[in-house]
Amino acid sequence: MAAAIFAAERTSRVLLIDHADVLGGTLWVANGQLSAAGTRLQRDKGIEDDAQAHFDDIMRLSRGTANEALVRLAVWNAAETFDWLMEQGFDIDPACPVDGVGHEPYSRARYYWGRNGGASLRDVLIPRIEQAVADGRISLRLGHEALSLTTNPGGAVTGVTTRDAQGAEHHFEAAQTVLATGGYSASPDVYQALNGVPLYTNLPYAYSQGVGHRLGCSVGGWLRGQENFFINFGFLLDGEGPRPGMVGRLNTYPQRRPPWEIYVNAHGDRFVREDMESVDARENALLEQPVQRYWVVFDERILTEAPPFIAGFDAGEIRALFADDRPFFYKANDLETLAQKAGVDAHGLMRAVRGYNYGVHSGNDFLGRRHLPLPIAQGPFYAIRVQGAAVSSAVGLAVNDQLQVIRPDGSAIPGLWAAGELLGASQTMGRAVCGGMMATPALTFGRLLGQSFVPLNSKA
Numbered sequence: 001m002a003a004a005i006f007a008a009e010r011t012s013r014v015l016l017i018d019h020a021d022v023l024g025g026t027l028w029v030a031n032g033q034l035s036a037a038g039t040r041l042q043r044d045k046g047i048e049d050d051a052q053a054h055f056d057d058i059m060r061l062s063r064g065t066a067n068e069a070l071v072r073l074a075v076w077n078a079a080e081t082f083d084w085l086m087e088q089g090f091d092i093d094p095a096c097p098v099d100g101v102g103h104e105p106y107s108r109a110r111y112y113w114g115r116n117g118g119a120s121l122r123d124v125l126i127p128r129i130e131q132a133v134a135d136g137r138i139s140l141r142l143g144h145e146a147l148s149l150t151t152n153p154g155g156a157v158t159g160v161t162t163r164d165a166q167g168a169e170h171h172f173e174a175a176q177t178v179l180a181t182g183g184y185s186a187s188p189d190v191y192q193a194l195n196g197v198p199l200y201t202n203l204p205y206a207y208s209q210g211v212g213h214r215l216g217c218s219v220g221g222w223l224r225g226q227e228n229f230f231i232n233f234g235f236l237l238d239g240e241g242p243r244p245g246m247v248g249r250l251n252t253y254p255q256r257r258p259p260w261e262i263y264v265n266a267h268g269d270r271f272v273r274e275d276m277e278s279v280d281a282r283e284n285a286l287l288e289q290p291v292q293r294y295w296v297v298f299d300e301r302i303l304t305e306a307p308p309f310i311a312g313f314d315a316g317e318i319r320a321l322f323a324d325d326r327p328f329f330y331k332a333n334d335l336e337t338l339a340q341k342a343g344v345d346a347h348g349l350m351r352a353v354r355g356y357n358y359g360v361h362s363g364n365d366f367l368g369r370r371h372l373p374l375p376i377a378q379g380p381f382y383a384i385r386v387q388g389a390a391v392s393s394a395v396g397l398a399v400n401d402q403l404q405v406i407r408p409d410g411s412a413i414p415g416l417w418a419a420g421e422l423l424g425a426s427q428t429m430g431r432a433v434c435g436g437m438m439a440t441p442a443l444t445f446g447r448l449l450g451q452s453f454v455p456l457n458s459k460a
């Protein structure tokens with residue numbers, strides 16, 4: 001959308017194709033949190049920041065795994081993107097900017113979001129596209145799935161073939177094509193093939209099917225970033241899937257609710273200090289567990305006395321989740337039976353509970369946990385299975401620092417550029433979650449491409 005908007009300021013020959021029958025893409029489901037350094041808003045609020053500090057933070061948070069060239073391109077141009085959004089009336093939450101929320105914090109307050117999450121960004125972008133369509137500067141084809149790219153004998157991309165909702169095929173020619181088809185995290189097959197694990201979330205946008213990945217590869221491009229597959233710290237699912245829904249969100253942020261429960265893996269072992277403040281450390285610990293899965297274990301007294309730990313559920317509603325045959329919510333009168341029901345090693349679980357209870361009584365938890373309110377001692381006992389999963393797609397189409405799609409030998413494929421999640425979360429966030437480093441680069445790279453194709457004064 002950003003590429004189309006900025007290109008349409010310079011030329012009236014922009015064709016925007018979307019498989020969905022509405023504009024907006026992942027902004028229909030995403031939080032739309034952004035990060036940008038050196039913005040006007042920061043200056044107005046007296047926050048000193050610059051792109052170098054943003055870049056250093058991303059390389060620190062990703063432990064050097066992000067793509068330096070693309071992170072540079074993103075962060076040195078992020079402020080201009082953000083300032084533009086503000087000029088267009090972006091309905092920002094007045095609490096912003098902050099250094100972090102939900103993800104590992106930045107060293108400075110450069111994290112922003114709209115009062116309506118992704119909708120606040122849609123409210124800026126979609127009317128501008130609609131206006132450009134009305135002005136005849138953008139031709140819009142909704143409900144058109146891009147099926148293939150065409151090339152000339154020299155290997156340059158010359159256009160795209162689409163299929164509309166009625167099944168008719170269309171061919172469009174263009175000197176410049178930008179692939180911006182997003183990720184693949186709504187496709188169980190592509191997710192499994194590229195990430196090596198099953199897809200355990202239905203949060204990504206339904207059209208994130210990895211088609212752009214296939215199209216780019218079909219003309220000589222290649223995929224990268226498998227080694228940076230990364231997950232969020234877990235979802236409460238309503239079934240095995242594919243693309244299972246969610247029962248709710250666990251409050252696993254010790255800053256908001258210190259944990260009363262323990263977390264164990266399939267071996268029954270505790271694998272992380274549950275009150276570890278760093279969400280990045282908890283995510284990395286989960287990444288190393290079998291199937292990126294853990295169980296939250298507690299007893300009757302904790303269920304009765306602890307503050308509710310599922311966002312939006314009170315204690316009675318949480319208790320009710322165990323009453324029916326709901327998958328992944330387990331209850332038993334003893335730990336051995338609980339472990340068998342939950343699919344956790346029983347000896348391991350009993351050992352973990354004994355060890356944890358020792359820590360509660362002695363004040364010396366083996367893992368160094370500080371919040372030790374109650375032992376896990378009084379049946380019935382409870383366990384909830386929690387699944388780590390990635391909402392953003394790690395693997396992406398390789399591009400150079402001008403966003404041209406490249407071949408394995410590094411040469412650019414003429415006529416073809418790419419932007420957004422199609423480039424892979426592995427590139428702009430590395431093996432970590434860096435706040436705002438998907439949505440902001442998507443907008444920024446789109447803006448840069450839209451601005452670069454036709455000089456402003458030519459108005460072709």
Ligand SMILES: Cc1cc2nc3c(=O)[nH]c(=O)nc-3n(C[C@H](O)[C@H](O)[C@H](O)COP(=O)(O)OP(=O)(O)OC[C@H]3O[C@@H](n4cnc5c(N)ncnc54)[C@H](O)[C@@H]3O)c2cc1C
Nearest residue numbers: 019025026030031032033146181182207420421436438439
């Ligand atoms: C639940 C959730 C929360 C998130 N929260 C944040 C956040 O707070 N901050 C952040 O930085 N990132 C966040 N992200 C990630 C971020 O929102 C996305 O990476 C980003 O919006 C992707 O933008 P995009 O333009 O590349 O892709 P999309 O917005 O997915 O757009 C791709 C478009 O291409 C279309 N398309 C796909 N295939 C075809 C085809 N074959 N032919 C034609 N059209 C096609 C789709 O319909 C879609 O409209 C979140 C993601 C999710 C799922």
